[in-house]
Amino acid sequence: MFVSYKWLSEYVDLDGMPSKELAEKITRSGIEVEGVDMLGAGIKGVVIGHVLEKEQHPNADKLNVCQVDIGEEEPVQIVCGAPNVDKGQKVAVAKVGAVLPGNFKIKKAKLRGEASNGMICSLQELGIESKLVAKEYSEGIFVFPNDVTPGEDALLQLNLDDEVLELGLTPNRSDCLSMIGVAYEVAAILDKEVKLPEIEVEEAAERTEDWIKVSIEAKEDNPIYIARIVKDVKIGPSPLWMQARLMAEGIRPHNNVVDITNYILLEYGQPLHAFDYDRLGSKEIVVRRAQDGEQFVTLDNAERTLSSEHLLITNGKEGVALAGVMGGANSEVEADTTRVLIESAYFNGQRVRQASKDHGLRSEASARFEKGVDPNRLQAAADRAAQLMAQYAGGQVLAGSVVAGEIDLEPKVVSVTLEKLNRVLGTNLQAAEVEDIFRRLKFEVKTDNEEFIVTVPTRRGDITIAEDLVEEVARLYGYDHLPTTVPVGATYPGGLTDYQEKRRTVRRFLEGAGFNQAITYTLTSEKKSQEYALESREPIKLAMPMSEEHAYLRLSIIPQLLGVVSYNNARQIDSLALYEVGSVFLKESGAELPTEEEHLAGAITGLWEENLWQGENKAADFFVAKGVLEGLFAKLGLLERVAFKKAEIAGMHPGRTAAIELDGQEIGFVGQVHPQQAKDLDIKETYLFELKLSPLFTAETEAVTYEPIPRFPSITRDIALVVDTNVEAGKLEEIIKEAGGKLLKDVRVFDLYEGEHIEAGKKSIAFSLKYFDPEKTLTDEEVVKVHDGVLEALKEKAGAELRS
CATH class of the missing domain: 3.30.56.10 (Phenylalanyl-tRNA Synthetase; Chain B, domain 1)
Structure with missing residues (x-):
């Protein structure tokens, strides 16, 4: 504003x-x-001039030589190129020595051989934006009304001293x-008084109700509509002071009638509309919802297709205005208008907003209806407009107004106690001080045993509850006067929850491992929303999506991470390690809102270890991704409870993908992107993982315990087992650990062989087993006994034979 x-x-x-x-x-x-x-900052030396003579420049077709009276002893000669300059005009003249916006200084000059002692100015040259200049002066100089005196300060007349x-x-x-x-x-x-405009309307004998009838069909959208009529108006420019005020407020002048409605909008905050009574096409106004597909041409000569969500002002048959937004071209006030119907109405803000948004017609009027206008000003605004039209357009105001509908004009009553005011604000205000603040606000207040019963004027629709009154008292008392207070009540030290602490641990671990954090959109396309999902659910579509590519909530983070990998690969950044901790959204049957679940996802591609010349480069592979996760599980104290099991997942390599289980519950997967998928995305060989974080963070873990450095030696036994090719190493490891008991401290795979020395359909897997007793040195007999039990269990449960 x-x-x-x-x-x-x-x-x-x-x-x-x-x-x-x-x-x-x-x-x-x-x-x-x-x-x-x-x-008018920076402008000086601009006065009013009177063009006494205008002659064609002898050496230029588009220039004129003018003799201009600027209030000095002799007229000055000025060469002017404006197409609308003419003899007899009162114009703005920048004298020699004057300064215009941009520190542009006026000097004596010769233009095509003719002396020019100053410059006749347009409003744009005086710093007024082109969009605010009336159309008749937008292509040339500004012409003052004839009641100005040469030599006067032009800035004062144009209100540029404001x-x-x-x-x-x-x-x-x-x-x-x-x-x-x-x-x-x-x-x-x-703490001053408000001086409201004095409204005195001299009315003609004819009555408005004999000229127009108003009916409202959409009463929820338009509870009240007031119409006044002014006849015998003469369309012309509005007074210079009014034009200047409109331009200062960012509104372009048009003519006296339209300018008056805009002036009232700024003065009272009540949007008005002026119809040409003779172009209405009937003697009635009917306010209704538009019909779906109904056509309407607005003042900008654009044909609009309306819907039943739009409120339309009609003449009983066809539309004449889009309520609260813009009038119609068929009832526009034009140069030959002589009778004007003034509309002052209260329109539902949501209905106006819908039409404004649908048609891209944001205006000063629509903004006010959307935020709410004071219903108690409807009549005063219409009367004030009628008064000004009589004064500045020479019209006669018909007696009375036609009022259709009704609206609650009673002000709200809100109460607050002195105790609450002082408790919330931390002050020690007295009742008299609070009463004085309400008096300054022009709120009627009654005090009953330190309770303030406040009657809030309808102009303050934002005040509805006691807390609003507390805010009014605070801001009028002065925020900078409120004392500094310490919160009262129990205090608790700040800190992270266990969940937050573990989330931070995850981030620190992965960043320490060489990963960079990515933050991607939670919105995606319908196709991508279902890719790589840990749980198959119906995707959730937004009610008002930005685009089809961002219309659904994601079920997995991985599609977005693959997009990041693709983006970087396309820019020759081939080695990446990325992770993201973010939310996915799962639709629940019968629930209005989805469940938001936090996941961890990562992507690795290119070189994991890079040596410039000292050693061998190591490319990322499945075991790098798996190893990172094992390190993370160890950090969280869950490694012994996590298992990796072969899995087949759409979009992942069938032989290099594993499901991840925690205590037998599947919580995610790790593996290589399927080669065809990688080709489609134009990315290098890439490895992914995604995990549900809630099971990881809520799993109970034992407190960290420390063991002394062993004083007794361990014994290692290596075994090479021949098994069927479909037997998994993980299964063999489980059998070994179960059979090894307390003495078996570590099991590791160190070799895999398939070839000519192994029977077809078989493979050799070698394990290293470490036995150890913290209380004593193990004997060969003790180790052999346990080790033989391990071999027997492998043979019995997996058909494993020792490789000879």
Whole structure:
């Protein structure tokens, strides 16, 4: 919201307070002033000139030589290239020595041989944005009305000596989307009175109700509609002061009738619309929902296709305005308009928002309806507009208004106690101080045993509960005056939960292992949403997706990580180790919202160990990925409870993929991307893993125990077993550990052989077994006894034979 300092001072006595000081006070009261702009900053030496003569430049077709009276003894000669310059005009003249925006200095010059002593200026050359200049002056110089005097300061006439405060309003403070609303706010801050405009409408004998009938079909969307009629208007430019104020507020002037409706919008915060009564096509206004597919041409001459979600103002047959958004071309006020119907209505903000969004028609009016207008200002705004049209358009106002519908105009009553105010704010305010704050806010208040019963004006629709009153007291008392207090009650030391601590452990471990953290979108396409999912669920689609590529919530992190790998490979970054801790979303039957589950995923590709010349480079493989996970499980104290089992997963290599189980429950997988999938994504050989974190983090673990360094030697036995090719090494390892008992401390695979020295359909797997007793030195007899039991168990349960 832009606020003209000079305009504001008409409603509140500012006592000449500097604009920056006022801005500071407003900011301290809770509404941020984002900036203060001096409209004519840097401009000097610009006066009003009277063009006495205009002649064609002898040496240039597009230049004119003008004799201009600038209030000095003799007229000055100025060469002007504006197409609309003419004899008799009052114009803005930058004299020799004047300075224009951008530190542009005016000097004496010769243009094609003719002397030029100054410059006749357009509004753009005086620092006004092109979009704010009236169309008739957008291509040339600005022409003043004839009641200005040559030599006067042009900046004063154009209101360029004004300062504009830009308020950064939050959505709840729609009351300050008007000059009167800001006046109430500033008056409360400065403890001043608000001077409202005096409305005196001289009415004709004819009555409005004889000219127009209003009916409302969509009463929920439009509870009340007020119509007034002004006849015998003469369309022309609005007064210069009004044009200047509109431009200062960021609105382009059009003509006196349209400018008056915009002026009221800024003054009262109530959007109005002016219809050409003779172009309405009937003597009635009907407010209804549009029909699906109904066509309507708005003021910008664009044909709009409406739906039943849009509210339409009609003449009983066809639309004449899209309610609260934009009028129709068929009822537009034009140069030949003589009779005007003024609309002042209360429209449902959600309905206006829907139409504004659907048609891309964001306007000053729609913004106010969306945030809420004061229903108690509807009649006053219509009367004030009628008064100004009579004054500045020469019209006659018909008697009375036509009012259709009704709306609750009763103000809300909200209560708060003195005890709550002081408890929440940490203050020691007295009842009289609080009452004074409500008086400054123009809130009616009654005090009953230190309870304040406050009647809140309808202009402050944001105040509905006691906490809102607490905020009002706090900001008017002054946030910088609130004492510093220490929280009361039990205090607890900060710290991470066990879950958070383990999540941090995971991140630190993987980063220590050489992984980089990735953060990817949780939104994906329908196809990708179901790839690599640990649990098969129906994907969840967004109600309003940004695009088809981001329309579904993911069930797995891996598709996004593969996208990162592909992106980097395409840019010749071939060696990557990435991980992400993020959420996936699982749809639950009968539940409105999905379950959010945290997963860990990783991707490794390229070289795992790189040596420039000293040694051999080592490429990432399945055992690198598996080894990283084993290290992580060991860090979490769960390694002995985790098992890797062969698995087949869509999109993964069938012979290099393992399911990961914790205490027999599957929690994820690790393996190589299927070669065809890698080819489709144009990536190198890549290894992936994904795990559910909740089972890992909630699993109970035993406290860390320490053992003394062994004083007795261990005994190692190596065995090479011949088994069927389909027997897994993991199964053999389980048998060995079970049969080895307490003396067996470690089992490792160190060789695998298949070839000409082994029977077809068989393979040789070699294990190293370490036996150890912390209490004594083992004898050969003790080791042989246990070792023979291991071999017997392998033969019995897996058909394993010692390789000769």
